[in-house]
Amino acid sequence: MKEISLWQLPKKSTHVILEKEIQKQLFEKAAAKEGSLYELTKLFGENDSVYYWHNGTRETIPLWALEKIALIAGESLEEIEQNATGVKSGYQGTTVKMAFPIAITPEFDAIVANLLGDGCFSGYGKTASYKQKNEFARRLFTEKLRHCLGKFELNEKQYAGQWKVIIPKIIIECIETAYQFEETDTLSRRVPKEIKTKEREFRVAFLAAFVLDEGHINEGIEVYSGNRLLLQDILEIVKSLGYDATEIKERNGHGSKNCFYRFRIKVQGCKNFLTDLDELCKKHPNCGLAHEYEALKFASTRVRHKTLNGVTREEILKILPEVKTVKAITRTLKITSSTVREHLKKLEKTGKVEKIGREQNRTIWQPIT
Numbered sequence: 001m002k003e004i005s006l007w008q009l010p011k012k013s014t015h016v017i018l019e020k021e022i023q024k025q026l027f028e029k030a031a032a033k034e035g036s037l038y039e040l041t042k043l044f045g046e047n048d049s050v051y052y053w054h055n056g057t058r059e060t061i062p063l064w065a066l067e068k069i070a071l072i073a074g075e076s077l078e079e080i081e082q083n084a085t086g087v088k089s090g091y092q093g094t095t096v097k098m099a100f101p102i103a104i105t106p107e108f109d110a111i112v113a114n115l116l117g118d119g120c121f122s123g124y125g126k127t128a129s130y131k132q133k134n135e136f137a138r139r140l141f142t143e144k145l146r147h148c149l150g151k152f153e154l155n156e157k158q159y160a161g162q163w164k165v166i167i168p169k170i171i172i173e174c175i176e177t178a179y180q181f182e183e184t185d186t187l188s189r190r191v192p193k194e195i196k197t198k199e200r201e202f203r204v205a206f207l208a209a210f211v212l213d214e215g216h217i218n219e220g221i222e223v224y225s226g227n228r229l230l231l232q233d234i235l236e237i238v239k240s241l242g243y244d245a246t247e248i249k250e251r252n253g254h255g256s257k258n259c260f261y262r263f264r265i266k267v268q269g270c271k272n273f274l275t276d277l278d279e280l281c282k283k284h285p286n287c288g289l290a291h292e293y294e295a296l297k298f299a300s301t302r303v304r305h306k307t308l309n310g311v312t313r314e315e316i317l318k319i320l321p322e323v324k325t326v327k328a329i330t331r332t333l334k335i336t337s338s339t340v341r342e343h344l345k346k347l348e349k350t351g352k353v354e355k356i357g358r359e360q361n362r363t364i365w366q367p368i369t
Helices: 020-034 037-042 049-055 063-073 077-082 106-118 135-149 169-178 200-214 228-240 267-283 290-301 311-319 326-333 337-349
Strands: 014-018 060-062 084-089 129-132 156-159 162-166 215-218 220-225 249-251 260-265 353-359 362-367
Touching: 014 020, 014 063, 020 037, 020 049, 020 063, 037 049, 049 063, 060 063, 063 077, 077 084, 084 169, 106 129, 106 135, 106 169, 106 200, 129 135, 135 162, 135 169, 135 200, 135 290, 200 215, 200 220, 200 228, 200 267, 200 290, 215 290, 220 228, 220 267, 220 290, 228 260, 260 267, 267 290, 311 326, 311 337, 326 337, 326 362, 337 353
Parallel strands: none
Antiparallel strands: 014 060, 014 084, 129 162, 156 162, 215 220, 220 260, 249 260, 353 362
């Protein structure tokens, strides 16, 4: 599927808003075809709603009724969907100004990845939402929503220290129209099969969005999830792109009852991913890695080589105290954080460096003079 038509959305739950004049003309034309407005109401079981839709006092029309009226009036369904000014799920749902037909682009698939990562699909007793601590990444998600699926009044709520973007149900119904999800629960949902076989730029966009939510970039990219089958789908996409990666391993859940699983995209894979991502973002800038982009650049340029005994320690001592944390030293010297920690421990044992405190949850080191 390359695009979503208004008429593919759920007929019973979807409500459509038309411009008042167009709505009035449509119902007058249908009434004329049936002989009168009263005769038209008979086709709807003498439902008074037909009068309200005709005079515009009820602005939202159920999709099933709109389609029936359009067919009676002999109007083009394509033309009517282009004149829709808003849609929503249910009479009291949040209105979204969608432009039909909706194109399925790499950005659209990136939204699906965000939902599979840190999102919640709507369902019985559930409100669709997306959870993300980082404001830059959260804004990127809302930009993708508005660019692909239409403008709506943004609703954000704070829950357990994290901000959640509340997603109108009609948006979820559009996504579920494009892709059939067998399961949407966190520990059982899967990547739709169609996404895994799409063109390269779609798979790169999907991977970038998932890494942004469920990845950690340092010495390569570690991708993790409590859902092993979902992670297997992501690894399948990684391998289809030709990125070098490890197999899935199990790790402790850090106090959680559930197991966690992970795999790592290696340095060469990071380099190839960065190249593909830069190319993708020329056409689709909202498909970027937000605050994690610089980390990917570093992971892609990290140099792994053996040095003469003591050389690395001398280099560390030269840049202290201007560069004073493990992370900063790692990025300056382009070596792994584990290597930096190992050398700092040795320097500490020989009395050449010491810890002087913490800053932003990171240990501060300084040379002993």
